[in-house]
Amino acid sequence: MKSSDASARVGIVVVSHSPEVARGTADMVRQMVGDDVPLGWCGGNPDGGLGTSVEAILAAIDTAWSQAGVAILVDLGGAETNSEMAIEMLPDARRGKVVLVNAPVVEGAIMAATESWGGSSLDVVRATAEELAPT
C-alpha cells in the first residue's frame, strides 16, 4: 500500500439532482471500495425537491477535503454548473485542487474512488474515471 494516510488520498464528491441517487452512489463507494477514501455527497435543492445547491456542494467538498485534492462527479446540467460555481467560491488555496470529472456519476465514482484508494494523484484519478466517458 502506497499510503495508509487517508488524508493523502484524493477525495470524491458525488453531486446528483436526487439525494437518493447521491446517497446510493456514496453507499456503493463505501461498500465496494471501503472507508479509506474521503467521500462527500449531496443532492436535491434546499426545498427538498430535485436539484442541486451550491451551498450543499461546498459542504460536500469540505467533507471530502484532502490535501491530495477532490474529484467531483455530477449527473446532469445544473449539477455541473453549480459545481463549477462552488469551485469558483472556494478559497484560493483549495480552488486549484478541486476538479470536475466528465464521467457517468455512479461508475465514475467507483472508478475514481478505487484509483484514489491506490494513492494516485488527482490528475490520474480524473483520467481513470474519464476513460469511461462516452466518446
Added chain:
Amino acid sequence: MTTASLPPATGSALLVHEAGLHARPCVKLTKLAKTFSARIEIAASNEGPWIDAKSIVKVMAVKIPKDTILHVRAIGADADAAVRALVGLVETDFEGLVA
C-alpha cells in the same frame, strides 16, 4: 513487460464467483494489485489478451465469466508475492480482502 532478463511470475485459478468477475470482485482484485509494485496482468486465456490488473476500468470492462481459469502474470521485485496474492483472492472466492 519490458524486463526481458527475468521471466514473469505466473499463476492461475478457477473463477468460481457466482457472477464471474463482476463489479465488486473487480474492485477487490484491482485494490489488491495496487498494493504491489510489480507490473501485474490478468487474462482469461494463456494467450491473452493481457490486461493491466491495476486498471479498474480495464478490469471492469473485461467481463470474465464464471468457470473461467483466470491467468495472472507479474514482473517486478514483489512479482511472486503479487501472483500468490491474486491467485489466493480468486481461489478464496474474493473473501480475502475486506470491502
